[in-house]
Amino acid sequence: MKLPVDNVYFKCLQKCALCCSNTNGFVFIRSSEAEEIAEYLGMDKEFFVNHFTRAIDDRRILVDGQDDDCLFLEDYGCSIYEVRPAQCRAYPFWPENLKSIERWEQTKTECPGIGRGQRYTSFEINEILKSQK
Numbered sequence: 001m002k003l004p005v006d007n008v009y010f011k012c013l014q015k016c017a018l019c020c021s022n023t024n025g026f027v028f029i030r031s032s033e034a035e036e037i038a039e040y041l042g043m044d045k046e047f048f049v050n051h052f053t054r055a056i057d058d059r060r061i062l063v064d065g066q067d068d069d070c071l072f073l074e075d076y077g078c079s080i081y082e083v084r085p086a087q088c089r090a091y092p093f094w095p096e097n098l099k100s101i102e103r104w105e106q107t108k109t110e111c112p113g114i115g116r117g118q119r120y121t122s123f124e125i126n127e128i129l130k131s132q133k
């Protein structure tokens with residue numbers, strides 16, 4: 001798929017966590033990710049799934065934290081950063097942010113990591129998009 005966004009720079013600053021605050025959205029989580037996070041937190045997968053996720057249609061999402069922040073957001077950033085879900089890893093390269101140059105420009109105001117670090121071609125961004133499916 002030809003994307004309107006190509007050759008852009010991005011490096012996550014981690015601690016800013018703007019994408020994890022007041023999200024009002026869903027963080028989808030796969031079964032394999034639930035297993036990985038549960039292991040990282042030293043708990044049983046079933047316990048993690050029952051207490052930290054909920055069903056929405058035929059998928060599961062992380063339960064909400066306080067003030068619409070993600071449950072795993074701490075002052076220092078994501079407390080499960082090393083094992084965060086694919087959806088989180090892929091940000092800011094989410095389909096809705098890549099629809100147009102204008103939308104990408106808007107995303108820049110929401111993510112201070114854009115414009116820094118590694119260069120991403122549209123091919124590489126497409127690969128990241130595939131990882132979310």
Ligand code: SF4
Nearest residue numbers: 012013017019111113
């Ligand atoms: S808003 Fe951007 S820079 Fe900040 S934590 Fe999220 S992805 Fe990283």
Ligand code: SF4
Nearest residue numbers: 020070072073078088
């Ligand atoms: S899991 Fe981590 S990276 Fe993902 S929304 Fe929650 S705090 Fe942010």
